[in-house]
Amino acid sequence: MVERITSRYRKLVFVTWFLTLDLIMFGAFVRLTDSGLGCPDWPGCYGKISPIGASGHIEQALQAMPYGAVSFSKAWIEMIHRYVGSLLGMMIIGIVYLAWRHRRELGNTPRLAIVTLVAVCVQGAFGAWTVTHQLMPLVVTSHLLGGMLLLALMTWLAAREKPHAPIAAAAARWRGWMAGGLILLFMQVALGGWVSTNYAALACMDFPMCHGRWVPDMDFHGGYSLFRGLGLLPSGEMISQNALTAIHWVHRNFAFLVFAYLGVLGWKMLAEPGLRGPARLLLVLLAAQLLTGLTTIFFQWPLLIAVLHNGGAAGLVLASVTLLVRLSRAHGAKIPV
Structure with missing residues (x-):
């Protein structure tokens, strides 16, 4: 029963x-x-x-x-x-x-x-x-x-x-780091959503620079004004190219921080048998996100690649949460799951 x-x-x-x-x-x-x-x-x-x-x-x-x-x-x-x-x-x-x-x-x-x-x-x-x-x-x-x-x-x-393989007590030291990585990932998802909802994916058409410069002209105040309609500034004017550039540029550069942080963390956790599966998935998805993000720029945002990029972000959330849950099960961990 x-x-x-x-x-x-x-x-x-x-x-x-x-x-x-x-x-x-x-x-x-x-x-x-x-x-x-x-x-x-x-x-x-x-x-x-x-x-x-x-x-x-x-x-x-x-x-x-x-x-x-x-x-x-x-x-x-x-x-x-x-x-x-x-x-x-x-x-x-x-x-x-x-x-x-x-x-x-x-x-x-x-x-x-x-x-x-x-x-x-x-x-x-x-x-x-x-x-x-x-x-x-x-x-x-x-x-x-x-x-x-x-x-x-x-x-x-x-x-x-x-079920999964037992996780050694020593692996519990990564739990706080993984929680921090999940927070960074959600911040990047928010930045990516802001790019998508403002149609700023093609605001920078070159890479790694943007408009031929490392730091192009940008309007952060207009780009990150929260309470406004689609395609508009709070004043009611049309959103400027500089504002769209700021939205794209922040998402692009914050991605490098997330990629490095989660990449190192995932690589470290490969040594633990009970974490190896989701850690490997995390690393594969990070590489895929980099590829689909760049392809979106070079091929001008084809629908399939853009959907896959969103799916990759969901996959990273999936892998990160799985790792965090398993780390909370490590011998000596005190977080109930």
């Missing part, structure tokens, strides 16, 4: 974790195809449950603005993202139910599952605000960070259920 309950719970956790990763990738596709306003209301599409029922409204929007934010393809992309998000929420409710009802059999407190449920509810709210605030960069970037936080929580839940 206990084995059957445990098996069912683990399967649900791993399927939900995989769906969370997929949803983050698809969310990047929504953002990069400019489909975020494919249905300009929420939760339905022009008040209908699907774009089929809203076809008349979509046709009118197309006639009014043939190259605008609304089209049949964009409406379907946006609504599929919402459908999958709703399914994810229901699956997390199922995890909470099982974690609470069978907490003795599972041997874990349901607290983490409950926190994950709260996180997915908040994420749903940000999804609605993304539409109602007309793709405001601060809201869209917060939505991206919320997705990464949700992935981190689901990875934590999944990592608790996956």
